[in-house]
Amino acid sequence: MSESESAPRRSGLRGFGHAGPSPWTDLGRPPLDAAALRSDLLVPGGLWTALDVVAGTGSTNTDLAARARAGAAExxxxxxxxxxxGRGRLERRWSAPARSGLFLSVLLRPAGVPVERFGWLPILVGVAAASTLGRVAEVDVALKWPNDLQVVIDGAERKLGGILTELADGAVVAGLGINVSLREDELPVPAAASLALAGAAVTDRGTLLRALLREFADLYGEWTAASGDPQASGLLSAYTDRCSTLGRAVKVQLPGGRELAGEAVAIDGDGRLVVRTADGSRQPVGAGDVVHVRPDGG
Structure with a gap:
């Protein structure tokens, strides 16, 4: 771990120039220091080429997709x-108090990777996030298929964050939201969670963001070097090791109102969840909402 990851940096007001309430109003949630982040992350030959921190927006995915269509670099x-x-999968809304989490999008143009393998990018983001939070925040984060970040609090699985990727004129915009400091009374739903509620050793957002972007850049480099092959790059095994859905009884809400019930037994080479039904057949699922069924049927 680098010094910048292990020692939280005092955030400043650089990068904010907007009128309105001071970002220091809530001293427990200081603003990110955009200039310091750029200094640490925008290095020659590295993946990251531009980094902006805005006080507020509708959706970072929407904004970055517009930049992609205007020709912004990877x-x-x-x-x-x-x-x-903020948007999640199936157009669900994502909202949280200011400076209470990490809300970001990254622009990717995977050279040499076939388009049919772009579907592995949200999985790659999830693996990078889970790995980073385990290493830096010391929180055991699992991945619920396809790309929900999940923690266990008092024996209950709760959602810590989510990922949404979108195509924008051949580029990929990958969005990530992680609840960092939300208190119980601030959660949007009881099944949500935050790093603070999970007992994280580190909740400094600058430290977490640096570590996350570095981890993602390393994994992305390995994946693109393997032309997006999930097995050759090690991505498939890294995901299955962290996937809390595998080996579980599940119900999958499919498009069109259909439901598939069975046991989640594998992730295939296309990133689909393979469900073994009661008659022994194996059904690959490319899209759907998964419910983990407890042994008592709940």
Missing amino acids: GAVLVAEEQSA
């Missing part, structure tokens, strides 16, 4: 201190 990072229209 490696652009957009971080928002607050999102008013």
Whole structure:
């Protein structure tokens, strides 16, 4: 771990120039220091080429997709201190108090990777996030298929964050939201969680963001070097090792209102969840909402 990851940096006001309430109003949630982040992360030959921190926006994915269509280079990072229209999978809304989490999107143009393998990118983001939070925040984070970040608090599985990737004129915009300092009374739903509630050793957002972007850059380099092959790059095994869905009884809500029940037995070479049904057949699922079924059927 580098010094910048292990020792939290005092955040400043650089990068904010907006009118309105001071970002230091809540001293427990200081603003990110955009200039310091750029100094640490925008290095020659590295993946990251631009990094902006905005006080607020509707959706970092929407904003960065517009930049992608305007020709922005790979490696652009957009971080928002607050999102008013953050989106998750299935167009679900994502909202949280200002500076209470990490809300960011990254722009990727995977050279030499076939388009049909772009579906592995949200899985790659999830593996990078889970690995980083385990190493830096010392929180055991699992991945619920396809890409929910999950922690266990008092025996209950709760959602810590989520990932949404979108295509934008051949580029990929990958968005990530992680609840960092939310208190119980601030959670959007009881099944949500935050790093603070999970007992994280580190909740400094600058430290976590540096570590996360470095981890992702390393994994992304290995994946692109293998032309996006999930097995050759090690991504498939890294994901299955962290996937809390495998080996569980599940119900999958499929598009069109259909439901598939069975045991989640594998992740295939396309990133699909393979469900073994009661008759022994194996059904690959490429999209759907998964419910983990407890042994008592709950």
